[in-house]
Amino acid sequence: MSSAEPTRRDFLYIATASVGAVGAAAALVPLIAQMNPDASTIAAGAPIEVDLTPIADGQVIKVFWRGKPIYVNHRTKKQIEEAENVDVAKLPDPQPDSARVKPGHSQWSVLIGICTHLGCIPIAHQGPYDGYFCPCHGSIYDTSGRIRQGPAPLNLALPPYEFLSDTKIRIG
């Protein structure tokens, strides 16, 4: 610019560029938003109810919610005791068993069955703790879903769930 005083042209340039920038940003919104889950995907991800009565003592079933495998484990008394009598401080990811079950329902362990290492599904009723064993890289979890040995850094994740009654839970 040669003149010291801003000219009308300068004002027009800046005004046009500003409005153009706002327009460009506004145009980007739908283009980016359309990649988020659409209404039908969100509807398909609604909470599910699981009836616990057919699950026998010691049995583990697998259900799906939002495309993720969920283990529902009806733990035996022996498994519950072993899970509770543990030096929490020595665990790779310290967490007491009581923090991983609902109060009064410690026989029910509801976990997301995705190994926290690289995402494989661990196999139930395996390993030295009668918990879960991931065949991909050898991570070993106990019946509470806590990592004990192997490369996985964290305990198996807990899905959001609640007890609707003693025999029914809602996941999600």
Add this chain to the structure above:
Amino acid sequence: MSGHSTYQPQNAFMQWMERRLPIAGLVYSSLIVYPTPRNLNYWWTFGGILSFMLAAQIVTGVVLAMHYTPHVDMAFNSVEQIMRDVNYGWLLRYLHANGASMFFLAAYIHMFRGMYYGSYKEPREVLWILGVILLLLMIMTGFMGYVLPWGQMSFWAATVITNLFSAIPLVGESIVTWLWGGYSVGNPTLNRFYSLHYLLPFVIVGVVVLHVWALHMVGQNNPTGIEPKTERDTVAFTPYATIKDGFFLVVFCILFAWFVFYIPNFLGHPDNYIPANPAVTPTHIVPEWYYLPFYAILRAIPNKLLGVMALGASIVILAFLPWLDTSKVRSARYRPLYRQFFWAFVIVCIGLGWLGSKPPEGNYVLFARIFTVYYFAYFLVILPVLGKVERTKPLPNSIADSVLLEGKPIGAPAPPPPLAKA
């Protein structure tokens, strides 16, 4: 324009970059300092508008492709899912469908501008022919895109248009089977149309690059039709043409937005909201509005093969325009008799479009035939003869004169005008 640009970067990184890949210099010389005739009017903004529409169609198209399923059992529903479930899906779909209409509107205006001002004449023949190729690519792309929603009109348009090739003697039927990938329009057809509909716009981008390159080799035409002679005849592209293009693009987008938000289905056919039914042909079968003039020409000829040939010829004949028009004067501004035939041609094109939407009976057929005769006579008879016999008006001495001597008799020596400071 030839050789290296005059771009001299100040920044050290830009100097490093410019020596290795002179993109900044290319942008500088093509879009910033590029000498543009100073008298261009708003009809010249449609090239920029077309570039914008091409980008808009590609962007909305790629995004729609993330949600569309190209299978006969799922295509229609996937489009409905886009309209109802996908975030902003309704907007993206309406932008893309109405965008196609706006794309063709801009293309036709752009072409009429070229015909009026003689932009196809020497040395712009290749530029014009590349444009005709672009029109053909657009027509193919638009046709295939319309098939994808797999509505009634989609299916039957696919059947009718692919059946055109059966008019070719000997090999026609084989060609049609080859196009279909089956014994009728079906899933193989839909799948391959999807693939080609995704591909062709990028072919269009490539030909647009050639089109702009050909343009920059010879420079823009202008309303007087006389080439720039001195620096007084041109201005830098930026800011003058940039802002003019930008302004009219906004006006054009207002029209575009009007359709998208208020009347998004006005230009479409309601029968395309009925899922395709191979057993029932709709009673009122018509293509989208931008194909109607060609459709009218096809139906005007009572013979199958000749009708198809007339359809093809009506587009191909455009490529010969630079040689059919024998006039030495470019712009219709100085060709009063040509101007009248030109506007008659425009009315004929619009008339053919209207007739294409009508059922092929009675007076509609009669007028379609009359208009078809004028259409071809314009190129084959009127233009060649006019160039020889027309008395043209005297041309101004230069572009600058035509701008700065408004109202004064042409031919008077120009008083030295105050030089415009950049």
